[in-house]
Amino acid sequence: MKTDYDVIVVGAGPAGSMTAHHAAKKGARVLMIEKRQEIGSSLRCAEGISRKGLEKAGISIDKRWISAEMKGAKIVSPHGHVFRIDESHAGDEVGLVLERHRFDKYLAERAAKAGTEIRLKTAATGVIKEGKVVKGITGKSFGEPFKLTAGCVVGADGYESQVGRWAGLDTTLKMSDVTSCFQYRLTGIKSEPDFCEFIIGSVAPGGYAWIFPKGGDTANVGMGVLASKLKKPGDVKMYIDKWIRSDPRLSCGQPLEALGAAVSVSPPVEKSIADGILLVGDAARVIDSITGGGIANGCIMGLLAGQVLGDCAQAKDFSEAAMKRYEKLWRDELENKLYRNWMAKEKLITMTDEQLDGVVETLAGCDITEMNVYNILAALKVKMPELVKEFEQYI
Amino acid sequence: MNDWMHVSVEKCMHCGACAGTCPENAVYLQEVVLEFNDSCTRCGRCVKVCPVGAITMGAKRK
Numbered sequence: 509m510k511t512d513y514d515v516i517v518v519g520a521g522p523a524g525s526m527t528a529h530h531a532a533k534k535g536a537r538v539l540m541i542e543k544r545q546e547i548g549s550s551l552r553c554a555e556g557i558s559r560k561g562l563e564k565a566g567i568s569i570d571k572r573w574i575s576a577e578m579k580g581a582k583i584v585s586p587h588g589h590v591f592r593i594d595e596s597h598a599g600d601e602v603g604l605v606l607e608r609h610r611f612d613k614y615l616a617e618r619a620a621k622a623g624t625e626i627r628l629k630t631a632a633t634g635v636i637k638e639g640k641v642v643k644g645i646t647g648k649s650f651g652e653p654f655k656l657t658a659g660c661v662v663g664a665d666g667y668e669s670q671v672g673r674w675a676g677l678d679t680t681l682k683m684s685d686v687t688s689c690f691q692y693r694l695t696g697i698k699s700e701p702d703f704c705e706f707i708i709g710s711v712a713p714g715g716y717a718w719i720f721p722k723g724g725d726t727a728n729v730g731m732g733v734l735a736s737k738l739k740k741p742g743d744v745k746m747y748i749d750k751w752i753r754s755d756p757r758l759s760c761g762q763p764l765e766a767l768g769a770a771v772s773v774s775p776p777v778e779k780s781i782a783d784g785i786l787l788v789g790d791a792a793r794v795i796d797s798i799t800g801g802g803i804a805n806g807c808i809m810g811l812l813a814g815q816v817l818g819d820c821a822q823a824k825d826f827s828e829a830a831m832k833r834y835e836k837l838w839r840d841e842l843e844n845k846l847y848r849n850w851m852a853k854e855k856l857i858t859m860t861d862e863q864l865d866g867v868v869e870t871l872a873g874c875d876i877t878e879m880n881v882y883n884i885l886a887a888l889k890v891k892m893p894e895l896v897k898e899f900e901q902y903i
Numbered sequence: 904m905n906d907w908m909h910v911s912v913e914k915c916m917h918c919g920a921c922a923g924t925c926p927e928n929a930v931y932l933q934e935v936v937l938e939f940n941d942s943c944t945r946c947g948r949c950v951k952v953c954p955v956g957a958i959t960m961g962a963k964r965k
Contacts, residue, residue: 543933543934544934545934550917629934631933648933666919667919667920667922667923668919668923668932670922670928673928674928680926681923681924683952686924688952689954690955735951735952738951741951741953741956741958741959742914742953742955742956743956745954745955745956766916767916767918768920768953768954768955769918769919770919770920770923770952770954772923
């Protein structure tokens with residue numbers, strides 16, 4: 509087995525596969541490792557994504573990994589006001605519900621076709637450093653310890669984000685920037701089959717509850733609660749069970765799957781590169797703080813990272829200076845929006861149920877044709893300027 | 904496993920919420936096995952973020 513590569517990608521999620529694909533396409537010798545025994549499993553995702561996000565990442569839609577296409581989206585306030593958009597497309601934020609186990613495999617397939625070597629049940633346990641420069645990883649493959657050297661190690665290890673921290677990049681989160689989540693795949697429910705639904709307010713303190721249809725009478729029904737608002741261990745499961753029991757459309761359903769997860773709702777990392785190390789996707793904390801969506805951002809970052817790493821491989825230079833272009837490219841594309849939505853989140857989490865009722869009622873009276881965070885904030889800037897005062901320069 | 908943190912294998916759903924929240928990188932999830940090392944400072948963030956309440960912080964065992 510080979511022990512030296514240009515690029516070693518740790519984690520075979522969407523951001524990892526995109527990075528591997530585009531680096532390999534430019535001729536880099538790429539290894540992608542995945543600690544689990546199957547790519548795309550087990551699920552830790554609500555699976556919503558926008559058409560535009562996929563487009564920006566250069567991924568053409570393939571029916572094989574689409575679970576359901578949405579006709580619209582609605583936001584429901586604590587006392588039942590509904591902001592609803594009936595459109596042929598639900599807008600930027602959610603237009604499609606994926607089949608993640610197929611989507612992730614599809615992206616890994618593309619990476620493999622471009623020449624990436626993939627090893628499963630292979631985990632990194634540390635990075636090898638010479639001075640401050642990352643030179644490779646230590647790990648275990650089917651229980652057997654190994655050492656591999658690389659020009660660049662890519663941390664695509666998602667929320668857990670250990671590679672970055674081993675290498676000295678700060679990915680630590682505050683408790684007010686973490687949502688603890690629980691989701692059921694429920695079948696036999698009576699919610700609308702082609703509408704994504706977001707329920708806000710004290711039903712899910714500091715977060716929201718969601719219903720993302722998966723075709724027929726089945727949907728991903730989940731909830732995220734801000735960790736700083738949790739009181740007792742295991743509260744998230746308590747909150748979601750209470751909500752499902754209280755909604756007759758859902759309480760008639762039965763679960764097919766249950767999962768827990770945490771989602772970062774923070775600004776992106778201060779620094780995503782150093783000599784011989786680069787972070788992509790959730791590992792760089794690029795999840796949108798309002799929507800909790802991160803797949804598209806991760807894919808876009810992977811695309812940019814792969815292209816830059818391909819060039820680095822050709823020049824045989826993986827220094828921080830050589831990878832600086834990556835940091836600039838992804839920040840130009842994503843950073844303002846991420847900051848704006850983080851600041852909007854900071855505001856939203858302070859609001860009472862009555863105030864949130866007012867916001868949703870106001871939105872329902874606005875002429876918004878496409879549902880995305882920008883359009884919502886722009887409408888609020890006109891109707892409720894004090895609400896967005898702190899970050900109006902981003903709108 | 905360190906001496907203080909206890910994981911209920913019956914409750915744990917192997918989601919990694921604790922691992923990504925730990926400021927010391929002291930929690931490690933190898934597929935379905937959760938491990939704590941001695942860098943743990945007992946800050947309690949993992950206990951809080953666990954969606955199902957599988958982690959408890961006890962008295963030192965030895």
